[in-house]
Amino acid sequence: MSGTNGVTPDVTTETPDVAVVGAGPSGLTAARELAALGLDVLVLDRERQAGGIPRHSDHTGYGLRDLRRVMNGPAYARLLVDRAAEAGARVRTSAMVTGWAGERSLDVTTPEGRIRVDARAVVLATGARERPRTARLVPGDRPPGVMNTGQLQNLVHLHHREVGTRAVIVGAELVSWSAALTLREAGCRTVLMTTAHPHAESYAAFSVPGRAVLRVPVATRTRVVRIVGHHAVEAVEVEDLATGARRTVPCDTVIFTGDWIPDHELARAAGLDLDPGSKGPLVDNALRTSRPGVFAVGNLIHPVDTADIAALDGRHVARHVRDYLAGVLPQGAGIPLRAEAPFTWVSPGLVRPGAGTPPRERILLWSAESRPVARVTVTQDGRRIARRTLPWPVSPGRVFRVPSSMLSAADPRGGPITIALA
Amino acid sequence: MNTRQMRYGPLPVENVDVAVIGGGVVGAAVARALSAYELSVALVEARADVGDGTSKANTAILHTGFDAKPGTLESRLVRRGCELLAGYAAETGIPVERTGAVLVAWTEEELAALPGLAAKAAENGYERCEIVGSEEVYRQVPALAPGALGGLTVPDESIICPWTTTLAFATEALSRGARLLFNTRVEGVENAGGDGGTVLRTSRGTLRAGWVVNAAGLGSDVIDGLFGHRRFTVTPRRGELFVFDKLARPMVNRIVLPVPSSRGKGVLVSPTIYGNVMLGPTAEDRDDRTDTSTSEDGFAFLLEKGRKLMPALLEEEVTASYAGLRAATEHGDYQVFMDAGRRYLVLGGIRSTGLTSAMAVAEHALGLLGEAGLRLDAKATLPAPPRMPNIGEAFPRPYQRADLIAGDPAYGTAVCFCERVTEGEIRDALASPIPPADIDGLRRRTRALMGRCQGFFCGAEVEGRLRAGIARESGENGDTDQTGEAQ
Ligand SMILES: Cc1cc2nc3c(=O)[nH]c(=O)nc-3n(C[C@H](O)[C@H](O)[C@H](O)COP(=O)(O)OP(=O)(O)OC[C@H]3O[C@@H](n4cnc5c(N)ncnc54)[C@H](O)[C@@H]3O)c2cc1C
Ligand SMILES: Cc1cc2nc3c(=O)[nH]c(=O)nc-3n(C[C@H](O)[C@H](O)[C@H](O)COP(=O)(O)OP(=O)(O)OC[C@H]3O[C@@H](n4cnc5c(N)ncnc54)[C@H](O)[C@@H]3O)c2cc1C
Numbered sequence: 001m002s003g004t005n006g007v008t009p010d011v012t013t014e015t016p017d018v019a020v021v022g023a024g025p026s027g028l029t030a031a032r033e034l035a036a037l038g039l040d041v042l043v044l045d046r047e048r049q050a051g052g053i054p055r056h057s058d059h060t061g062y063g064l065r066d067l068r069r070v071m072n073g074p075a076y077a078r079l080l081v082d083r084a085a086e087a088g089a090r091v092r093t094s095a096m097v098t099g100w101a102g103e104r105s106l107d108v109t110t111p112e113g114r115i116r117v118d119a120r121a122v123v124l125a126t127g128a129r130e131r132p133r134t135a136r137l138v139p140g141d142r143p144p145g146v147m148n149t150g151q152l153q154n155l156v157h158l159h160h161r162e163v164g165t166r167a168v169i170v171g172a173e174l175v176s177w178s179a180a181l182t183l184r185e186a187g188c189r190t191v192l193m194t195t196a197h198p199h200a201e202s203y204a205a206f207s208v209p210g211r212a213v214l215r216v217p218v219a220t221r222t223r224v225v226r227i228v229g230h231h232a233v234e235a236v237e238v239e240d241l242a243t244g245a246r247r248t249v250p251c252d253t254v255i256f257t258g259d260w261i262p263d264h265e266l267a268r269a270a271g272l273d274l275d276p277g278s279k280g281p282l283v284d285n286a287l288r289t290s291r292p293g294v295f296a297v298g299n300l301i302h303p304v305d306t307a308d309i310a311a312l313d314g315r316h317v318a319r320h321v322r323d324y325l326a327g328v329l330p331q332g333a334g335i336p337l338r339a340e341a342p343f344t345w346v347s348p349g350l351v352r353p354g355a356g357t358p359p360r361e362r363i364l365l366w367s368a369e370s371r372p373v374a375r376v377t378v379t380q381d382g383r384r385i386a387r388r389t390l391p392w393p394v395s396p397g398r399v400f401r402v403p404s405s406m407l408s409a410a411d412p413r414g415g416p417i418t419i420a421l422a
Numbered sequence: 423m424n425t426r427q428m429r430y431g432p433l434p435v436e437n438v439d440v441a442v443i444g445g446g447v448v449g450a451a452v453a454r455a456l457s458a459y460e461l462s463v464a465l466v467e468a469r470a471d472v473g474d475g476t477s478k479a480n481t482a483i484l485h486t487g488f489d490a491k492p493g494t495l496e497s498r499l500v501r502r503g504c505e506l507l508a509g510y511a512a513e514t515g516i517p518v519e520r521t522g523a524v525l526v527a528w529t530e531e532e533l534a535a536l537p538g539l540a541a542k543a544a545e546n547g548y549e550r551c552e553i554v555g556s557e558e559v560y561r562q563v564p565a566l567a568p569g570a571l572g573g574l575t576v577p578d579e580s581i582i583c584p585w586t587t588t589l590a591f592a593t594e595a596l597s598r599g600a601r602l603l604f605n606t607r608v609e610g611v612e613n614a615g616g617d618g619g620t621v622l623r624t625s626r627g628t629l630r631a632g633w634v635v636n637a638a639g640l641g642s643d644v645i646d647g648l649f650g651h652r653r654f655t656v657t658p659r660r661g662e663l664f665v666f667d668k669l670a671r672p673m674v675n676r677i678v679l680p681v682p683s684s685r686g687k688g689v690l691v692s693p694t695i696y697g698n699v700m701l702g703p704t705a706e707d708r709d710d711r712t713d714t715s716t717s718e719d720g721f722a723f724l725l726e727k728g729r730k731l732m733p734a735l736l737e738e739e740v741t742a743s744y745a746g747l748r749a750a751t752e753h754g755d756y757q758v759f760m761d762a763g764r765r766y767l768v769l770g771g772i773r774s775t776g777l778t779s780a781m782a783v784a785e786h787a788l789g790l791l792g793e794a795g796l797r798l799d800a801k802a803t804l805p806a807p808p809r810m811p812n813i814g815e816a817f818p819r820p821y822q823r824a825d826l827i828a829g830d831p832a833y834g835t836a837v838c839f840c841e842r843v844t845e846g847e848i849r850d851a852l853a854s855p856i857p858p859a860d861i862d863g864l865r866r867r868t869r870a871l872m873g874r875c876q877g878f879f880c881g882a883e884v885e886g887r888l889r890a891g892i893a894r895e896s897g898e899n900g901d902t903d904q905t906g907e908a909q
Contacts, residue, residue, distance in 0.1 A: 161882070161886075
């Protein structure tokens with residue numbers, strides 16, 4: 001019966017050069033750059049307001065590397081929207097891409113009707129989200145008051161509503177501190193932050209204002225094993241991973257933070273090759289996916305990095321999209337790029353010789369464990385092609401960056417390249 | 423009857439001809455059936471909504487009854503109920519999909535049990551089962567783990583939307599003049615069958631009823647006790663389930679059943695009408711009739727089962743997990759008894775097939791009540807049955823329908839992205855004859871918030887709309903945060 005699942009006939013068709021799906025920092029920046037190259041660009045976002053996550057992330061810390069200034073999320077979002085529009089990109093909101101009608105053709109639902117967008121190239125910039133409690137398999141009761149940071153910030157910053165008075169934050173990475181800030185603003189005390197790691201993952205490297213005064217107790221090497229409360233949250237049960245001991249922590253709000261998963265529905269619907277680690281579409285140094293003319297940027301391909309990095313993907317991809325449209329994007333097989341444990345993903349996952357460097361000349365990696373000293377080795381076909389001790393540590397919950405120059409000695413006709421920690 | 427009176431304040435009625443206790447799928451079906459006659463009917467429900475108990479948390483299969491115990495009331499009513507509900511679903515737009523099922527044998531012993539099951543199906547009046555070899559099993563379910571030895575196909579097993587089903591019954595009962603009394607828990611019974619009617623003491627005041635039907639599910643033995651009977655005891659048998667991401671749906675095109683054992687139907691893998699895949703349920707006897715929490719043991723058990731049945735499924739994300747409580751009793755069959763003297767009928771012990779059988783149970787109940795002396799004069803005219811919103815995946819949903827959107831842009835404005843629920847559908851649900859009382863009620867009517875993000879993107883927005891809707895409905899000047907991000 002699923003054959004009847006089709007679209008009703010009378011749809012209007014748009015034919016931009018490039019369709020960008022997602023008006024977050026990466027999509028908006030890609031749109032601006034593409035429009036500046038003289039291309040007809042249509043950005044589609046399902047929200048009523050363009051800007052992506054920063055719209056509701058009402059604290060400072062945005063814009064550092066892409067705009068060379070620091071601003072708060074909503075202002076940053078507005079600026080990126082304005083800049084895309086100024087360059088001539090059309091940004092269409094309340095426009096939800098629901099599926100593919102062809103190789104580079106999208107089905108879109110808007111209040112003005114169903115639209116088909118037949119583009120010459122597509123840039124996927126659909127971002128990432130935090131795994132909810134359900135996907136983390138935390139059992140117990142199912143009361144309201146259990147949510148992700150995304151919902152919390154929407155509630156507080158966009159809808160000006162109250163949350164509880166005592167919160168437990170699950171996770172201790174950058175976004176977790178962002179959640180703590182929001183909770184404080186909403187008059188809710190964070191009574192505990194839990195993390196399975198031996199240290200709170202995020203530290204001074206990132207400027208979270210007021211973090212020092214947040215004074216949140218962090219329980220390392222613990223996990224939440226149960227949520228208690230029939231109609232409202234009453235407590236969580238927390239297990240000490242070392243001893244197995246359990247205790248009950250009374251609270252009325254639980255925020256599940258981090259543990260990112262890309263919003264990859266469209267990528268999967270298209271049958272794009274996926275990166276088994278990040279679960280985002282597999283891309284090469286030009287940020288192209290396995291389908292010709294379909295590119296991917298932002299947190300969809302590296303869940304998650306900061307917004308400026310996502311934005312700079314957008315800047316990076318523009319040139320390659322233009323080359324693709326001009327028929328001059330280098331072809332040829334890519335070399336798989338792999339990462340050994342404790343790394344869980346590496347982006348890009350393919351290196352295509354001749355396609356230039358990856359964004360910012362950096363390879364991005366995500367680690368499950370921390371290492372105070374990062375001795376990085378790169379090997380190919382059993383041969384070590386580079387080794388360096390990088391001046392920044394490896395820590396979970398944050399992207400670890402490796403200069404792409406460490407790959408420059410790779411054999412373009414060789415086998416997979418592996419990045420590991422010595 | 424305005425929707426406020428449904429839920430709040432003193433009872434809007436003092437006397438009715440028939441009170442039906444319990445607004446689950448069974449009670450709602452009974453209220454609908456009774457209200458086709460010249461009778462005043464009240465559906466009395468302790469919770470704030472219909473279908474908020476076991477009827478919302480099951481595996482949502484419209485059973486053929488092929489595996490029922492032949493000769494039981496359950497066997498008969500499941501068979502009949504399946505027929506009735508399939509017809510009613512077509513008439514009212516309750517989402518249903520005939521996926522068919524395949525029962526898989528993993529051991530020689532199970533393989534040997536298949537002919538017996540086919541024979542039992544025939545005894546139950548279902549003749550279309552077929553024994554198939556392992557190649558056919560894998561042709562039907564390629565993602566199945568290796569090691570299946572053979573199977574039994576049941577081509578008419580279907581999946582259905584349990585929420586819309588209960589809501590449709592209650593909506594039609596309402597349109598036929600029945601009263602829906604929510605937040606109304608029956609706490610005491612006096613003067614059972616006596617002159618002036620049975621007195622029901624409830625949490626919202628006293629209700630007198632000429633006749634009483636007990637469809638209180640997990641509470642049916644307690645109500646039975648209030649009428650002076652001690653015929654059965656309900657033991658809540660918990661069933662926990664995982665709902666996997668929609669991206670898993672192509673893996674599972676039909677219901678995959680285990681060979682049943684003495685412990686019950688066992689763990690199945692099934693598509694859901696909303697386009698997900700479900701794994702479960704567990705079966706564990708409990709004491710607490712209100713405890714629908716999920717457990718570590720339950721999860722571990724399901725993961726182990728899932729790994730054995732379909733390892734590829736476990737690669738996908740879990741979108742939701744929940745638990746339902748079956749109203750199991752010490753008896754092997756439904757507990758249906760007419761006490762003509764007290765003008766009282768109990769429909770209890772409807773354990774694991776009540777969604778399917780509800781309409782037949784109602785039909786049966788009408789027969790028993792009629793025999794016991796309840797006058798059943800058909801109403802001269804009845805309103806047309808309701809047309810329910812389509813929240814299933816078998817037919818185009820509003821977001822896909824250019825025709826609908828052209829007439830009303832609200833159907834083109836997605837609010838809950840994962841489930842593609844539009845502003846129009848949320849608005850309609852809030853303005854429907856039985857509006858939702860809370861976020862879970864809105865979810866059951868629209869699917870809003872039941873998707874993979876669990877509210878990350880739209881949770882605040884959907885909740886804002888619900889609040890505004892409820893405030894409007896109850897005439898309060900409440901929070902009118904519906905413009906959402908107007909900043
Ligand atoms: C709580 C929190 C705090 C943060 N704090 C900081 C910080 O201080 N500084 C910093 O630099 N970074 C911060 N970040 C990270 C930053 O927000 C992200 O890196 C950035 O938003 C990623 O941009 P993006 O374009 O990849 O995706 P997003 O911003 O997620 O944008 C994706 C867009 O795609 C749209 N979309 C998805 N699917 C569809 C579809 N099918 N159809 C139409 N549209 C679609 C979405 O509506 C969304 O607007 C924070 C993140 C969070 C969650
Ligand atoms: C895990 C699981 C899987 C299942 N799978 C299927 C399936 O695939 N197919 C199928 O057909 N069936 C299935 N079932 C069975 C089906 O869900 C039940 O048989 C059916 O929902 C029972 O409906 P009910 O109306 O009798 O009970 P309920 O839905 O429990 O309704 C009873 C109502 O009575 C109310 N009540 C109780 N006490 C009082 C009181 N004192 N005063 C007022 N109100 C009261 C309760 O609040 C409740 O709403 C399954 C059940 C479970 C648990």
